[in-house]
Amino acid sequence: xxxxxxxPGRQRALPRDVAEALDRILDGAVADDLESSVLDxxxxxxxxxxRRPDEKAADMLVKTACCFANGSAGRSFIVFGIADRTxxxxxxxxxxxxxxxxxxxIFTGTRPHLTVDAWEAYSHGARIIVIRVPAGLxxxxxxxxxxxxxxxxxxxxLDGEPKELLARARGNPDDTAVRSSVPLxxxxxxxxxxxxxxxxxxxRAGTLPNGDSTGTGLLAKLDLLTDxxxxxxxxxxxxxxxxxxxxxxxxxxxxSGHPPTETPLDLPLVLSATSLRDLVRAHxxxxxxxxxxxxxxxxxxxxxxxxxPEPVVVFQSPQMIRVHSPGGLPGGNTVDRLLSGPSQPRNxxxxxxxxxxGLERWSSRGFDRMWLAMLSAGFEPPVVDAKEDAVDVTxxxxxxxxxxxxxxxxxxxxxxxxxxxxxxxxxVLRHLMAAGTVDLEVAALLQxxxxxxxxSLMTWxxxxxxxxxxxxxxxxxxxxxxxxSLVPGSR
Numbered sequence: 314x315x316x317x318x319x320x321p322g323r324q325r326a327l328p329r330d331v332a333e334a335l336d337r338i339l340d341g342a343v344a345d346d347l348e349s350s351v352l353d354x355x356x357x358x359x360x361x362x363x364r365r366p367d368e369k370a371a372d373m374l375v376k377t378a379c380c381f382a383n384g385s386a387g388r389s390f391i392v393f394g395i396a397d398r399t400x401x402x403x404x405x406x407x408x409x410x411x412x413x414x415x416x417x418x419i420f421t422g423t424r425p426h427l428t429v430d431a432w433e434a435y436s437h438g439a440r441i442i443v444i445r446v447p448a449g450l451x452x453x454x455x456x457x458x459x460x461x462x463x464x465x466x467x468x469x470x471l472d473g474e475p476k477e478l479l480a481r482a483r484g485n486p487d488d489t490a491v492r493s494s495v496p497l498x499x500x501x502x503x504x505x506x507x508x509x510x511x512x513x514x515x516x517r518a519g520t521l522p523n524g525d526s527t528g529t530g531l532l533a534k535l536d537l538l539t540d541x542x543x544x545x546x547x548x549x550x551x552x553x554x555x556x557x558x559x560x561x562x563x564x565x566x567x568x569s570g571h572p573p574t575e576t577p578l579d580l581p582l583v584l585s586a587t588s589l590r591d592l593v594r595a596h597x598x599x600x601x602x603x604x605x606x607x608x609x610x611x612x613x614x615x616x617x618x619x620x621x622p623e624p625v626v627v628f629q630s631p632q633m634i635r636v637h638s639p640g641g642l643p644g645g646n647t648v649d650r651l652l653s654g655p656s657q658p659r660n661x662x663x664x665x666x667x668x669x670x671g672l673e674r675w676s677s678r679g680f681d682r683m684w685l686a687m688l689s690a691g692f693e694p695p696v697v698d699a700k701e702d703a704v705d706v707t708x709x710x711x712x713x714x715x716x717x718x719x720x721x722x723x724x725x726x727x728x729x730x731x732x733x734x735x736x737x738x739x740x741v742l743r744h745l746m747a748a749g750t751v752d753l754e755v756a757a758l759l760q761x762x763x764x765x766x767x768x769s770l771m772t773w774x775x776x777x778x779x780x781x782x783x784x785x786x787x788x789x790x791x792x793x794x795x796x797x798s799l800v801p802g803s804r
Contacts, residue, residue, distance in 0.1 A: 346731035382449035384463030394441035405439035515671035599710035605686035613638035684736035753788035
């Protein structure tokens with residue numbers, strides 16, 4: 314049964330990641346385990362023992378919408394009408410609420426007002442409401458005036474300096490959302506065709522957007538038009554072939570004795586993003602995970618400073634892949650908070666369009682995905698060199714730590730993949746495998762998090778049975794006896 318095809322009439326397409334998650338829930342997954350920095354499932358309180366279901370629904374939806382809007386991952390989704398702790402078909406208990414009323418209560422319940430897009434859909438026999446939360450342009454709160462932000466699948470309070478950094482970042486305008494001086498008729502025909510194909514595939518649709526031949530319909534679906542209907546700078550970057558090389562690929566062949574070969578790319582971004590990935594794969598003689606290289610490239614393209622003339626440079630050799638991105642870290646980010654600190658993408662309009670096209674993943678943030686891919690394969694995490702005018706991300710090849718890979722596989726088999734789905738957990742497990750114990754100060758450094766946030770993760774891992782506290786100190790942990798028995802060579 315198609316996840317969006319249970320009701321008569323033409324239904325609005327479900328976002329791909331939402332549809333895939335709903336299919337996995339039907340197959341026996343638990344919605345709570347599929348939540349991420351951009352996806353949350355909520356059950357209508359009318360199905361649970363509660364005295365004031367309408368008030369509870371409003372409270373949970375306002376808080377979750379604010380949490381997403383204050384996060385760093387761009388556009389996000391709340392799926393309302395799914396039991397988040399029930400596996401299989403029973404999770405699809407649905408809702409009878411009006412999507413327009415839900416959008417209105419979120420608008421009126423947030424400060425400043427947050428406009429969301431809510432619509433009904435049908436999934437596996439249930440009527441649900443999908444709520445699309447836009448990338449935040451301000452710091453939003455509910456009536457309680459508490460600032461919360463999304464970190465992974467958790468909604469955490471934000472205060473002090475991180476809150477000030479977020480407010481400062483949200484005060485910066487998005488240069489890719491302003492009107493472009495390049496007319497639509499000058500856009501690259503091949504790039505527009507590729508955009509239509511990508512959007513159709515990402516939306517699981519069988520037809521191209523609107524059958525549009527001019528490109529206006531495509532740009533509208535990608536939110537790449539100003540209020541006056543003119544293309545934005547993000548549209549220009551994606552679909553216009555500008556003079557000069559926007560991107561540069563360099564390859565240093567092993568023991569060739571020749572200087573690195575160079576391939577300049579003047580392609581629109583919708584084409585060059587794929588071309589750069591293909592060039593890296595074609596020349597790859599290393600064991601560096603392709604997912605990590607893809608994330609490094611995409612992260613550079615989406616978050617670079619497009620006001621600077623220098624190209625994104627991808628350098629590849631048998632020893633490493635290095636991606637050079639013009640412009641410093643956006644949104645007040647620092648190297649020691651890449652995995653956890655609140656951030657604002659430099660180019661939200663461009664990021665949103667890339668996500669809709671399937672060129673950028675909705676879940677989590679790029680740096681977290683790079684760390685996760687490298688650590689999961691047994692490699693060292695990426696090395697990030699951030700200057701005021703550029704960021705270099707280097708992925709080093711080498712001998713992978715297969716003992717850690719084996720432990721990680723055993724932990725996921727024992728406790729479920731959800732328990733080790735973020736980079737912060739992996740760096741802790743890797744440290745414990747080598748050092749035996751970790752205290753709160755070191756755990757916070759490893760997770761690049763504040764100590765209260767680090768303690769929350771360590772407590773959660775202990776509750777799941779992955780870690781346990783040592784007898785010597787309250788804030789010191791080791792692998793649980795069960796996990797320790799899974800370490801290669803421990804038996």
